[in-house]
Structure formats: C-alpha cells, structure tokens
Amino acid sequence: MPPYLSIAIINSNDASRKALETTLNQFGESVKLIGSVADFVEGTRLIQTSNPMVVILEVRDAITSAEEIRHILSKSPRTSVFVTSADKSSDLILSTMRAGAVEYLLEPVEITDLAEALQKVGRLWLNKPAAASAETGKVISVYNPIGGMGTTTVAVNLAATIADNGGKVALVDLNLHSGDVSSFLDVNPAYTLSSVTSNVARLDASFLMSVMTKHSSGVYVLTEPLEVDEALDITPEQIVRVLALLKGVFTHVVIDTGGSIVGCNQTVFESSDFILFNTVLSLPSLKNAKRYLTAMEKKGLHKDKVKLVVNRYLSRADIQIADAEKVLDHKVFLTIPNEYRDVISSINKGMPIVSIASRSPVSKAIIRLNELLNQCA
Numbered sequence: 001m002p003p004y005l006s007i008a009i010i011n012s013n014d015a016s017r018k019a020l021e022t023t024l025n026q027f028g029e030s031v032k033l034i035g036s037v038a039d040f041v042e043g044t045r046l047i048q049t050s051n052p053m054v055v056i057l058e059v060r061d062a063i064t065s066a067e068e069i070r071h072i073l074s075k076s077p078r079t080s081v082f083v084t085s086a087d088k089s090s091d092l093i094l095s096t097m098r099a100g101a102v103e104y105l106l107e108p109v110e111i112t113d114l115a116e117a118l119q120k121v122g123r124l125w126l127n128k129p130a131a132a133s134a135e136t137g138k139v140i141s142v143y144n145p146i147g148g149m150g151t152t153t154v155a156v157n158l159a160a161t162i163a164d165n166g167g168k169v170a171l172v173d174l175n176l177h178s179g180d181v182s183s184f185l186d187v188n189p190a191y192t193l194s195s196v197t198s199n200v201a202r203l204d205a206s207f208l209m210s211v212m213t214k215h216s217s218g219v220y221v222l223t224e225p226l227e228v229d230e231a232l233d234i235t236p237e238q239i240v241r242v243l244a245l246l247k248g249v250f251t252h253v254v255i256d257t258g259g260s261i262v263g264c265n266q267t268v269f270e271s272s273d274f275i276l277f278n279t280v281l282s283l284p285s286l287k288n289a290k291r292y293l294t295a296m297e298k299k300g301l302h303k304d305k306v307k308l309v310v311n312r313y314l315s316r317a318d319i320q321i322a323d324a325e326k327v328l329d330h331k332v333f334l335t336i337p338n339e340y341r342d343v344i345s346s347i348n349k350g351m352p353i354v355s356i357a358s359r360s361p362v363s364k365a366i367i368r369l370n371e372l373l374n375q376c377a
C-alpha cells in the first residue's frame with residue numbers, strides 16, 4: 001500500500017480544476033495527483049489505467065452525476081468519489097450520496113474541508129487509527145412512555161434555551177409514531193429522521209447538516225418520519241450512528257421521545273447524559289411513572305442519570321411533591337408550573353415559549369432546568 005493518497009480530478013471548469021490542483025499541492029507528499037481532466041470519458045480511461053484511491057468529480061445535475069458516480073464505482077469499487085458543486089440543494093446532495101459519493105464539497109473548495117475528507121478516506125486506505133474526537137456534545141432525552149404529559153413542550157423549550165445561551169443544539173424527534181416537534185415549531189421539512197437513517201452508510205457532517213431544518217430560535221431540527229412505515233425501518237444500530245455524528249457536530253442533542261424502553265429508545269437512553277422523565281401529579285400518571293422508573297433502573301439507567309420533572313404543577317393540588325417522591329422513590333428534580341394559556345399560545349405561533357414570553361413562569365422554569373443540568377454536568 002503506497003504511503004500517499006492517489007487522486008484524479010474530473011472537472012470541466014478550468015478555473016475550478018486549477019483551484020483544486022493548487023489546493024492539493026498544499027498537502028505535499030501525502031497526496032499524489034495522477035491526473036486532472038475536463039472530460040468524463042477521458043476521466044474514466046484515467047481511472048481504469050491508474051486506479052486512483054479518490055476521484056474528485058464535478059457535479060452538474062442530479063441525473064448525470066448519479067450515473068457518472070455509479071459508473072466509476074462499477075469499474076473501480078474501492079475508489080472513493082468526492083463530488084464538488086456550488087449548489088447547496090439538499091436534493092442534489094441526497095442524489096449524489098445515494099449514488100455512492102462519500103463527500104459533497106461546496107465550491108470553492110476550502111482546504112480544511114478537503115483535508116477532513118481526505119483524512120477520513122486515508123484512514124480507510126492506509127489503515128491508520130481514527131483519532132478520538134476532542135469534544136463531544138451532551139445528549140439530553142425528554143421522556144414519558146405515553147403522550148399528553150407536555151414532553152414535547154419541555155424538549156422544544158429546553159433546546160431553545162440552550163441555543164439562546166450560545167449552544168449549538170440539535171432537536172431530534174424520536175417519537176417515531178406520534179411525534180409533534182414539527183407542529184410545535186411550525187416547520188415543514190423536506191427531509192426527516194428517516195432521510196438520515198436510510199443513508200446512514202454514507203452519513204457525514206455535511207450531509208447531516210443539509211437535511212436538518214434550522215428554526216428561527218437557533219435550534220437545528222430533525223423531525224419524526226412523515227410516514228408510519230418509514231418509522232418501522234429505523235433500527236437501533238442506525239440511531240447509534242446518527243447520535244455519534246450529532247455529538248460530534250453539536251454541543252447539545254435534545255431528544256423528544258416516548259413509548260416502551262426497548263429498541264431505539266433503549267439505545268438513546270444508554271447514550272444519554274441525562275434522561276428527563278416528565279410526568280404530572282395525577283394518580284394514573286404516577287402509577288405509570290412508578291412502573292417505568294422501576295423498569296429503567298432494572299435496565300441500568302440509574303437515578304443519577306434519570307431526572308424527574310413534574311410538569312403542569314399546581315402548588316395547591318391534591319397530590320403534593322412529597323407524596324409523589326414517596327410513591328416513586330425518586331426525588332423531584334424540577335417543577336414546571338401549569339400555565340396553559342402561555343403554552344398553547346406559543347404552540348399556535350410555532351415558537352418556543354422561552355423565545356416569545358421570557359417572563360412566563362414556564363420560561364423561568366425551563367431556564368432553571370438548564371441551569372440545574374449544567375450544575376450536574
């Protein structure tokens with residue numbers, strides 16, 4: 001195996017091709033440019049005779065580019081195809097990734113982006129150990145097994161609070177069959193969680209960011225699948241890969257989830273730094289909370305990770321905090337007051353309550369929640 005990456009460029013634009021050649025020259029002996037051509041037919045001959053480790057291919061349109069990528073890989077399956085384009089279209093990015101490209105580089109190509117892409121390919125070809133990430137984001141899951149407890153309200157507003165404090169935040173709706181994050185934030189994304197998991201083998205930071213929706217609150221959103229059948233195809237192994245990448249890109253990953261403690265949920269909980277178990281003070285809710293908190297502890301999700309949040313709290317309610325703690329054998333981490341009108345107004349406006357009503361008691365409670373989590377970190 002040669003101690004360098006061999007590279008071929010196929011790009012009809014003279015200026016772009018020359019710029020790539022100049023950029024590659026800055027890598028010295030770690031790369032070797034074996035050819036740079038303007039024509040795809042000439043490029044395929046170059047690939048067949050030289051078998052480069054990397055082909056950097058100009059993208060023109062989705063159909064042509066996909067055909068060219070597949071042709072290259074059919075003749076040279078070990079070659080890694082990078083595509084370059086000034087087009088930021090998610091449709092174009094998805095089509096090239098599905099065809100087999102491993103990187104999508106925006107023109108003009110930055111040397112840092114190219115270096116990162118080459119480093120990943122170099123590990124595969126040269127069998128160098130992957131360097132550990134210097135810093136990974138925190139994962140916070142907000143959970144109740146059934147709906148109607150305000151779990152999405154907590155998740156959305158916690159994510160917005162963290163973003164408002166300077167964090168780069170991903171909000172993921174993992175309530176696969178009845179997610180509400182898109183409704184709460186009034187977003188209608190072209191791509192959802194299933195868009196990511198169905199392309200997990202080719203997943204990288206550029207692709208991930210291209211399919212996430214940035215809300216005006218500063219939160220990057222990955223919503224629930226549009227179709228029920230799409231949710232059935234999502235596996236725990238795919239979620240592990242998605243979470244690993246999210247943690248490398250974002251300082252915080254907030255996950256809204258519900259349902260049983262199995263499959264994808266169990267994977268998420270095991271990967272979480274904190275699990276906010278969200279409930280209300282009613283007898284049916286507490287009975288259900290008792291069952292699930294006990295089950296979570298049996299699965300190794302201990303009380304230092306699982307934080308009990310009481311939502312819609314009324315100080316004069318029949319059931320008091322001390323009663324709930326005794327029944328659940330679990331200390332209450334935080335209470336969020338019952339302010340129905342404020343919460344409904346924020347949902348109808350498609351904005352977190354912390355963004356539009358910072359003086360609301362609910363907003364103050366969510367801000368305090370973030371402070372307490374930071375103290376626990």
